[in-house]
Amino acid sequence: MEENRVLAKVGDREITERDVDFLLQSLGPQKGMQFYSPDGRKQLLDELINQELFYLDALESGIDKDEAFVAELQQVKINLLKQYAMRKLLTPITVDPAEAKEFYEDNKASFVSQESARASHILVETEEEAKNIAAEIAGGLDFAEAAQKYSKCPSGGGGGDLGMFTRGKMVPEFEDVAFSMEVGAVSEPFQTQFGYHIVQLNEKHEQEEKSYEEAKADVARIVLGKKQNEAYNEKTSQMRSKYSVEIIG
Numbered sequence: 001m002e003e004n005r006v007l008a009k010v011g012d013r014e015i016t017e018r019d020v021d022f023l024l025q026s027l028g029p030q031k032g033m034q035f036y037s038p039d040g041r042k043q044l045l046d047e048l049i050n051q052e053l054f055y056l057d058a059l060e061s062g063i064d065k066d067e068a069f070v071a072e073l074q075q076v077k078i079n080l081l082k083q084y085a086m087r088k089l090l091t092p093i094t095v096d097p098a099e100a101k102e103f104y105e106d107n108k109a110s111f112v113s114q115e116s117a118r119a120s121h122i123l124v125e126t127e128e129e130a131k132n133i134a135a136e137i138a139g140g141l142d143f144a145e146a147a148q149k150y151s152k153c154p155s156g157g158g159g160g161d162l163g164m165f166t167r168g169k170m171v172p173e174f175e176d177v178a179f180s181m182e183v184g185a186v187s188e189p190f191q192t193q194f195g196y197h198i199v200q201l202n203e204k205h206e207q208e209e210k211s212y213e214e215a216k217a218d219v220a221r222i223v224l225g226k227k228q229n230e231a232y233n234e235k236t237s238q239m240r241s242k243y244s245v246e247i248i249g
Contacts, residue, residue, distance in 0.1 A: 007045055010052035020044050089235055090228045095220050104212050104219045111215040115167055118203035119178045120160035122146055123153040123195050130189030130196035137186055143200045152195065164203070179204070 008015040023044050024032050035044055063069055104111065120143060124130050133150050137143055144159030151160055167175055173192045181187060181201040189196050212219070 111210045115207045122151040122198045
């Protein structure tokens with residue numbers, strides 16, 4: 001086990017490597033990047049030392065006895081206890097594979113893969129440009145080469161490939177064309193708010209029912225959510241019968 005080296009002592013309180021690591025992780029990846037160097041870690045150590053100094057000074061000054069602090073601490077305790085009690089109720093709940101499979105069999109229609117397509121496109125500013133390019137493609141110019149040569153879209157560098165997408169991901173005019181085409185076909189030029197497009201459909205997958213293995217993770221998540229919600233509602237119902245609840249206003 002890696003040693004948790006002590007880096008500093010403030011009074012009788014120790015600051016360790018793990019304390020610095022915890023502070024670094026709490027900053028998040030973007031902000032934390034600037035502290036990955038030895039100098040950065042030293043800055044974090046200095047900050048932890050300052051925090052310990054504030055703690056010692058607060059104790060010496062009796063701030064922990066302030067009425068406002070005591071009230072705030074009590075509120076923190078109340079909120080923490082609420083969250084802990086809910087976690088204690090919900091965390092032990094699990095999903096048995098048999099009940100997950102039964103839920104899937106009873107709700108197969110809910111587990112479907114969306115209709116999807118993979119297309120490449122060429123985007124230009126004018127209808128005339130689009131028609132001229134379409135004529136070159138009809139004459140034998142490779143679609144990917146045409147995209148690299150003419151397309152104003154950043155995808156042109158990759159031959160116009162837009163990858164896989166489902167309905168709702170593209171503008172309606174584009175989807176209407178792409179999802180109505182046969183695989184391998186090239187569209188006539190058409191207009192959207194971005195300009196004039198020519199589309200080649202590379203793949204198309206119809207909406208279809210997912211197998212249990214494909215839907216397994218979603219099924220488990222849904223069943224777990226339902227069981228936790230039932231446990232929550234049952235518990236709150238019991239407590240409402242046990243404790244006085246008065247709605248005012």
